[in-house]
Amino acid sequence: MERAGKEHDMFVEALRDRGVLVHSLDELLSATMALPEARRWLLDCRTSCGWRQGSPGRRWRT
Structure with a gap:
């Protein structure tokens, strides 16, 4: 990991x-x-939008 x-x-x-x-x-x-x-918004969405670690689908509120 250190090398990477x-x-x-x-x-x-370089870029x-x-x-x-x-x-970043x-x-x-x-x-x-x-x-x-x-x-x-981010914390509310994290707890109420069904956005869970490893979840394949994420719902975003607009």
């Missing part, structure tokens, strides 16, 4: 060096969770 992480970091760096915008899921989720309305 290092290779991933090198790949991301960014070429001007590619690389999104942990950064995006952190930014989302910092917004009270988005946090409420």
